[in-house]
Amino acid sequence: MRRTPVGRQTRARGIPEATVARLPLYLRALTALSERSVPTVSSEELAAAAGVNSAKLRKDFSYLGSYGTRGVGYDVEYLVYQISRELGLTQDWPVVIVGIGNLGHALANYGGFASRGFRVAALLDADPNVVGSTAAGLPVRHMDELESIVAGQHVSIGVITTPPGAAQQVCDRLVEAGVTSILNFAPTVLNVPDGVDVRKVDLSIELQILAFHEQRKSGEEPEEGPIEEPPVRERTPGPVRAAAAKLRRAAGGKDTKGDSDRQAVLPA
Amino acid sequence: MRRTPVGRQTRARGIPEATVARLPLYLRALTALSERSVPTVSSEELAAAAGVNSAKLRKDFSYLGSYGTRGVGYDVEYLVYQISRELGLTQDWPVVIVGIGNLGHALANYGGFASRGFRVAALLDADPNVVGSTAAGLPVRHMDELESIVAGQHVSIGVITTPPGAAQQVCDRLVEAGVTSILNFAPTVLNVPDGVDVRKVDLSIELQILAFHEQRKSGEEPEEGPIEEPPVRERTPGPVRAAAAKLRRAAGGKDTKGDSDRQAVLPA
DNA sequence: ATGCGTTTGTGAACGTGTGCACAAAGATGG
DNA sequence: CCATCTTTGTGCACACGTTCACAAACGCAT
Structure with a gap:
């Protein structure tokens, strides 16, 4: 099953996936600076605008090459171009x-x-x-x-x-x-x-993640006690082999098939 | 700047952030099984339905507690309840x-x-x-x-x-x-x-990430050569101190302020 | 009871990501 | 030309996440 030496999605030519995910963020901040005709920007300033740590930003850019000038910063237009090119946005x-x-x-x-x-x-x-x-x-x-x-x-x-x-x-x-x-x-x-x-x-997933953290903030952490019985079925032991066999059929043969949640993206 | 011993967002009581992000996925798959009245499910089957690796799923569940039965699998209803509770979905x-x-x-x-x-x-x-x-x-x-x-x-x-x-x-x-x-x-x-x-x-970010990988697939990797001059400004050295000072003012004092990209979420 | 087949739960190894801290590099002023 | 100041680029250590592989646990048949 392993096709590439690194992992699921080989980090192409050395650019880590996490970095790729941040490039659009930098690009947006840089575009805004470009529109204000700002010529150069330091890693510190750009990092603040993109909402990340400056060391991370510098390391991210280092994967693209050495596009900065020590003592000065990065040329905004040049960086916009380089990131756009790296992301493939110079084409249609x-x-x-x-x-x-x-x-x-x-x-x-x-x-x-x-x-x-x-x-x-x-x-x-x-x-x-x-x-x-x-x-x-x-x-x-x-x-x-x-x-x-x-x-x-x-x-x-x-x-x-x-x-x-x-x-x-x-x-x-x-x-x-x-x-x-x-x-x-x-x-x-x-x-x-x-x-x-x-x-x-x-x-739905994003909201559920927020709810998780929100619950933690409220201090109402789910406690691991005798309280709060499971609503339907208790963990009763019993004959399960037949059930397991039935399950195997119902769950579909080789892959995710019958995932028909009732919620809809576009109910209209 | 460091407030919590672990990091930016302390993983509450031992549940890793990556695991929290997957719980809603498991919950969805489990809900679908529940609706089909499937009583139990193995880590292998549930992992396939959620699109993850079974070892990862077992480790994720291990952070919640030992809710499975060896040789059998997990009780669907029970797990639905436990995950819902952990995510805080039992409240409004x-x-x-x-x-x-x-x-x-x-x-x-x-x-x-x-x-x-x-x-x-x-x-x-x-x-x-x-x-x-x-x-x-x-x-x-x-x-x-x-x-x-x-x-x-x-x-x-x-x-x-x-x-x-x-x-x-x-x-x-x-x-x-x-x-x-x-x-x-x-x-x-x-x-x-x-x-x-x-x-x-x-x-926009998601699309740009896709474009990046798509470009790699096409083999048209951006090459690091003398080709492809930057469109506007060359990396000309020169007097930049004044520019940098101006920049400092323009970029706003302490945090991300002037981020007014021209794209709109809701143009209407 | 005992043995067998199945599946969980987890220790350990490995890979990825983050952040510190600092040397190297360049700009600037005298 | 040299001293100084600023900012990049990166080595290193550590935290986090993933995967393997296997012992322990459990149901079931005999």
Whole structure:
């Protein structure tokens, strides 16, 4: 199962994944400085603007090369260019958005798309009532056109904003059509073949993490005592082999299949 | 600057942050099993359903306690309860959403909210044209009501879906009113006092990370050669002290202030 | 009771990420 | 040309996260 010497997602040519995740942050801060015609910036100042530690920032930049000048700082324009190039933002990235509900609309209108080389190649939906309408000035087209659009416009990035039940199916079609990077907003674990990247954005998970910390702050830590019986079933021993066998069937053969949470990304 | 012995966000009582981030994933998979009345599940099966490695899952669960039965697996109902309790989902969490554009609408309609103990206490917006309309059956109320709502309903979690220019301001008001956990969708670095948690969801960053890996796949790695001159300014040495001094003023005194990227979360 | 097959729980090794602290490098002023 | 001041780039130590591999625990059949 191990394909690359390092790990799941080889840190390409020496750039750590954690650093890659911060580059867009630096880029944003630098762009703001650039618009104010600030010529140079120190690691300390830029780090403050990006909300990180300055040593971390310097180390991050050191992976890209020695683009700073000691005693002075970093040239803003030069860094903007270098980071953009490293992230691949100097080229055009056509993107398809599948599932045009509220969230799909929000993304279609999202200004951050166009501003960084991302171009909405098409909006797709399966619902005939939605197909034909327009969002952000673009027509919503039917799922059937997915394959021809992806192939014709060389789309390599797909965004899934469908209800969770449709996500895996849509994902399969995207991959089959040639998409190799997927941004998934549906609360579903997607199965993809090797070589396809998936990143997920999950509202519900973020809130639950906040709730965890919030609970800690309140001092109402869940105590490990005799209190608070489990609501339904006690940990009663008993005949379980048959149950386990049944479970094995129900859980699906080889991978995550039946994950049909009832919550929806786009209830409308 | 170091407040806690471990680090930035002390891992409460022994539960690592990485584990906390996965608990909601396990919970979702377990809930799906529960709905199918599956009584027990092995670490291998549950790990597959959650998209993680089984050893990792077992270690994660070991931080919660010994809730499994060797030779059998984990009792689904029991685990659902324990994880819910650990995450603080057995209590009610009122939430305010500020900024009711497309994204705000999408979140208000999000089914995952209600299904896990999160309740939308109020929808708020500053635009008089939006105030008074309804979203997801709830009236949109004016920002002026923020303080009274937060105080009156004991809201501790706020969601920011405003344009980036308004985010810090809204954040300050939320914190001032008593909110101690914030989920930020605006592409802005928020400054908050100690004791307030911020999690951010940033569309643009996710896409840029995908683009980075996509570029690597294409083999078009940015090469470190004499090619590709920087577009605007060369790395010309020269008198820079005055510039650096000017910069220091422009960048703001103590913290991230002027971060006004032109992209908007909610252009509408 | 005893043995067998299964699955958990965890010690230990390894990889990744973070932050300190400082030498090297450059700018600037005399 | 030299002294001084500023800021980068990085070696090092430590914290955190992941994975392996295996003993201990448990159900079940005989």
